[in-house]
Amino acid sequence: MSTTTIFIVFVIIAAVIAAVGIIVVASRRQDADGAVTQGELDRGAKKADQAKRKAMAQASEASNGSVATATMVAAPAEYVEDKPRVDVTADEYGVTRRKFFNRAIGLVFGLFMIQFTIASLAFIWPKLKGGFGSPVSAGSFEAIKAEVIQGGTVIPKFVAAAQSWVVPFELEELPGSSYEETPFVIAGGESDGVGLMALWQRCVHLGCRVPSCESSQGFECPCHGSKYNRHGEYEDGPAPRNLDRFAVSVNPGGELIIDTGTIVQTARSKNKTVGYPQGPFCVG
Numbered sequence: 001m002s003t004t005t006i007f008i009v010f011v012i013i014a015a016v017i018a019a020v021g022i023i024v025v026a027s028r029r030q031d032a033d034g035a036v037t038q039g040e041l042d043r044g045a046k047k048a049d050q051a052k053r054k055a056m057a058q059a060s061e062a063s064n065g066s067v068a069t070a071t072m073v074a075a076p077a078e079y080v081e082d083k084p085r086v087d088v089t090a091d092e093y094g095v096t097r098r099k100f101f102n103r104a105i106g107l108v109f110g111l112f113m114i115q116f117t118i119a120s121l122a123f124i125w126p127k128l129k130g131g132f133g134s135p136v137s138a139g140s141f142e143a144i145k146a147e148v149i150q151g152g153t154v155i156p157k158f159v160a161a162a163q164s165w166v167v168p169f170e171l172e173e174l175p176g177s178s179y180e181e182t183p184f185v186i187a188g189g190e191s192d193g194v195g196l197m198a199l200w201q202r203c204v205h206l207g208c209r210v211p212s213c214e215s216s217q218g219f220e221c222p223c224h225g226s227k228y229n230r231h232g233e234y235e236d237g238p239a240p241r242n243l244d245r246f247a248v249s250v251n252p253g254g255e256l257i258i259d260t261g262t263i264v265q266t267a268r269s270k271n272k273t274v275g276y277p278q279g280p281f282c283v284g
């Protein structure tokens with residue numbers, strides 16, 4: 001099950017829980033007959049009223065000479081007083097403390113679930129709309145390959161949607177390299193031994209954008225001078241590792257797919273796969 005599917009299921013479950021919570025809170029505002037008691041007495045008040053009436057009836061019986069028990073005689077004086085009953089209308093009674101807390105809890109819970117749902121959708125949105133963070137099509141694999149290798153010079157192609165530099169990689173360099181365990185960072189090359197690799201443009205030191213340098217045939221960070229060869233392997237400066245790269249593949253339509261949701265980090269390469277520099281540096 002993909003991450004996106006898991007999040008969608010999670011959001012649906014959260015929404016169902018929110019709906020059940022709201023229904024439960026709302027149902028507490030109904031009496032035993034199911035009638036909504038908006039503005040009416042709540043069950044606690046009705047129960048107290050019934051108990052009071054019962055006690056008054058028993059006290060009345062006792063005072064009329066019928067069978068009296070110790071309990072009846074001991075009924076509170078307030079029950080036997082012949083006070084005139086004053087009926088309170090629903091409007092006068094208003095919102096009880098219990099109703100107020102029920103509604104407040106329902107409101108807070110509902111707001112929390114709405115916020116949670118929005119945050120979850122915002123988190124997975126890049127994957128849903130197919131932007132950075134999901135697989136991105138860079139275009140025709142063969143066209144890109146012809147573009148990045150011109151004569152003996154490599155001219156990396158920048159794919160903005162994937163924030164990546166696409167460079168060629170000779171498959172004969174794979175054994176013993178930093179990518180031997182992760183060959184999925186190289187796409188194609190079955191016919192002529194040259195595949196393509198997508199390097200994340202972000203410098204692994206402090207995140208500056210790293211431009212390519214045609215003269216040195218590598219990448220040189222303008223912020224603090226980290227340098228990487230054209231396969232994105234660390235060569236110099238404060239960068240702690242090679243440039244990060246993405247999983248790549250060629251789809252049935254012949255397009256190079258850069259999966260920007262799968263980032264591969266590698267330590268500084270011990271066995272470099274390409275010579276560097278091959279000319280003057282761009283950054284001193």
Ligand code: FES
Nearest residue numbers: 203205206221224
């Ligand atoms: S951000 Fe690139 S070297 Fe510091």
